[in-house]
Amino acid sequence: MQKRLMISFIIIMCLTLTLSYMLFLNIYSSHIVKIIKNELYKDADNLFLFLSEHDDVEGYLNSYVNETGNNISVVYDGKQINSSQGVSKEIINNLTNRLKESDKSDLIRISGNERIIAVGESSPDRAISVFISASYDKYAGFGVDEWTYLIVIFTLCLAVSILLWYRFIFHITRSIKNITRVVSDITDGNYEELIHYEYDDEMGELVKAFNLMANKLKSIMEEMHDRNSKLEAVLKGIVNGVIAIDDHGKIILINEAAKKILNLSNTDVIDKYLLEVIRNYRLSQELDSYIHKKTKNNVDFEINLPQNKTLKVYINPIVNSELANKTIGTVIVFNDITELKRLERIRSDFVANVSHELRTPLTSIMGFVETLKEGNIKDEATTERFLDIISLETERLTRLINDILTLSEIENVREDVKKDVIGIKDLIEDITYILDSKAKEKNVNILIKIDPEDLKIIANRDRIHQLFINLIDNGIKYNKENGTVIINVWKEKCNINISVKDTGIGIPREHIPRIFERFYRVDKGRSRKLGGTGLGLAIVKHIIESMNGDIVINSEPGVGTEFLITLNGVCDNLT
Ligand SMILES: Nc1ncnc2c1ncn2[C@@H]1O[C@H](COP(=O)(O)OP(=O)(O)OP(=O)(O)O)[C@@H](O)[C@H]1O
Ligand SMILES: [Mg+2]
Known part of the structure; x- marks a missing residue:
């Protein structure tokens, strides 16, 4: 653009200077013609003066020609006396005709490449007429100096104009470039940059307006960003899943909780159809009828997902208050x-x-x-x-x-505050004493190994008692005749590990996940016959949970079962 403007400007400048030069030449030449004519009339008057006092016309004419280089002719008493060359006949005739009406007359003729200026004057008594012709170029012709001067002036004008114009264009193009740069910065999300322009002209106004617009845009974007962050924080903090869909059913927003519930943590679902993401017949039907219904009341229902999850789903419209309460989408909120x-x-x-x-x-x-x-x-x-x-x-x-x-x-009472120092050996021996008759009925042998033997723990005695009795009771109850129950307790840092292992009937693998449920029994009839209620292991699990411990079951049907328990931070530092 800068280059194009520069070329156009140079062309305009050359045209302007040429036109100015031509106009100048025109004015100059009319002025010169006027001067020449005045000179020639003066010369004619001098000749009349000379003739009134002298007779040597020819001598005067010759000296005049020598002096001025003009041609001169005098007509008096019907005679025409010419200087060496004399004025052309055609000019004399022309001027003579004009002198009939006035005593002075002049004309300009072009002869070859030359312009001739001629004047004619009659004496007051009309007896004598003088004709003088002069070459215009002799008076006005430009010499080398004049041309040099003209060229220098022309070049100087052009150079100064180009310089000024260049400065002007430079300012404009620089401002346009600045605006372009800032626009692309704004597109990239950088609103900090502003344009500086030192002049108070139209471009300055434009720059000011642009800066104002950029500032406004910045504050709008900041406000939007702020709102977005708040919305994001709220959506992140919500434990419910939130999905917003547009009028076509495509997802426009999804929060972390929704992704977690739907196992979509590493999937980008934005712009996908909701029903592609949650394939559920009930949801698709409810959504379909909701979107096509005129009255948009909130709807809630339950759906079951293939990954064994049940969701309570709420459907609400997204209403734009600025568009005459037009519904622009739907929000689906769901709880797992x-x-x-x-x-x-x-x-x-x-x-x-x-x-x-x-x-x-x-x-x-x-x-x-x-x-x-x-x-x-x-x-x-x-x-x-x-x-x-x-x-x-x-x-x-x-x-x-x-x-x-x-x-x-x-x-x-989840957090157990009651703490006793319990000697494990005594505790287990008490329990085996209680269960002795039961063990003897089946001839089950109970082996106890405690490391260190005098191991003491700090916990609620009743609960630890209950834990051991329930596990050892099971070990005896679900054992074979002549079986064994091995009780192992050992210390590891400040944790206590307990293993109660039997050589009994074992627990089939599919029952293990439910074994801690209340009243759950593998073989109801057998358990009932043995006097069981199905609450023993549920109590064990709750005791362990209340002490932040862990329990693991290793079992093989027909071989035996082992309950492995870890109780954290229950050691008595004295042992
Ligand atoms: N050591 C074990 N070997 C084989 N099966 C077991 C063992 N311990 C528990 N079970 C199975 O787990 C079920 C639940 O045990 P739990 O101790 O909760 O109940 P219960 O022994 O039947 O009754 P309760 O202990 O209340 O008298 C038992 O019915 C039994 O089927
Ligand atoms: Mg039991």
């Missing part, structure tokens, strides 16, 4: 209620199980009490047996209620 559902199921299972477990011994007790009350049983041995059963069922009921109470107590 899988855990809630599981807990709900456990709770209702628990209630059903408790009722069932309570009803069974109660029905049995009631039945025997009724029979005894009727008084039909006269046989003492039978009565004794009935009373034994009633006592057994009552015991069972008591144990069941105690277990439920223990569970609920552990659940309610």
Whole structure:
């Protein structure tokens, strides 16, 4: 652009200077003609003066020609006296005709390359007429000096104009370049740069307006960025999944929680159709009917995903208040209620199980009490047996209620504050003493290994007691005749490891994940026959959780089972 402007300017400048030169020549030549004519008239007047006092016309004419180089002719008494060359006949005739009307007359003729200026003058009595002609070039012709002078002036004018013009163009193009640079900076998100322009002209106005616009744009972008950050922070902080879709069902926004719930952490789903991402018939139907419905009330429903997840979904419209409340999309908010559902199921299972477990011994007790009350049983041995059963069922009921109470107590007091120093050896020996008759019934051998032997831990004695008794009881109950239960306790830094291993029936692999659920039993009939309620391991798990410990089961059906427990930070520093 700078180059094009420069070329155009040089052309305009050359044209202007040429036109100026021509105009100057025109004015100059008319001026010179006027001067020449005046000179020639003066010469004519001098000749009249001379003739009034002298007679030597020819001598005067010759000296005049020699002096001036002009041609001169005089007509008087019908005679024409010429200088050496004289004025041309055609000019004399022309001027003579004109002198009839006036006593002075002049003309300009071109002869070859020469311009001739001629004047004619008659004496007041019209007796004498003088004609003088002169070459214009002799007076006005430009010499080398004049031409040099003209060329120098011309070149100087051109150079100064080009310089000034260049400065002007440079300023304009520099400002345009600056604007272009700042525009591209703005496109790249850099709003800091402003344009500097030192003149207070139209370009200055443009630059000012541009800077103002850039500033405004900057503050708008900052505001938008601020809003976006807040929105992002809010969306990030929300534990619910949030997905916004446009009118075509394409995802325009998704928060981290949604990605986590839908296992999409490393997938870019923006611009994808929602139903491509969540393939669910119910969701697609609800969304379809919602989008095509006129009244947009909020909708909520539950869906099940293939990855065994249950979501509670809420659909809300995105309304643009600036566009006359036009709906421009839909927000889908969802909660992962899988855990809630599981807990709900456990709770209702628990209630059903408790009722069932309570009803069974109660029905049995009631039945025997009724029979005894009727008084039909006269046989003492039978009565004794009935009373034994009633006592057994009552015991069972008591144990069941105690277990439920223990569970609920552990659940309610998550952080155990009661700390006792417990000698592990004594504790286990007490337990084996309690369970001795049960072990003997099956001829199960109990082996105990504690390292160090005098190992002491700091914890709630009742809970640790309960933990060991439940595990050792299972080890005996689900063991084979002549089997073994090996109890191993060892210290590792400040952690205590407990292993209760038996050589019993083992637990099939598919049952292991559910073994800690309340009332869950692998073989219900067998467990019931053995007097179990199915709460033992649930209590163990809760005790371990309350102590921030871990439990692992290694089991092989027909070979045996090992419960491996780690209790963290329970060591007594004295041992
Ligand atoms: N050592 C084990 N070997 C084989 N199966 C076991 C063992 N321990 C537990 N189980 C299985 O796990 C189920 C749940 O055990 P849990 O101790 O919770 O209940 P329970 O022993 O049946 O009753 P409770 O302990 O309340 O008297 C048992 O019914 C049994 O099927
Ligand atoms: Mg048990």
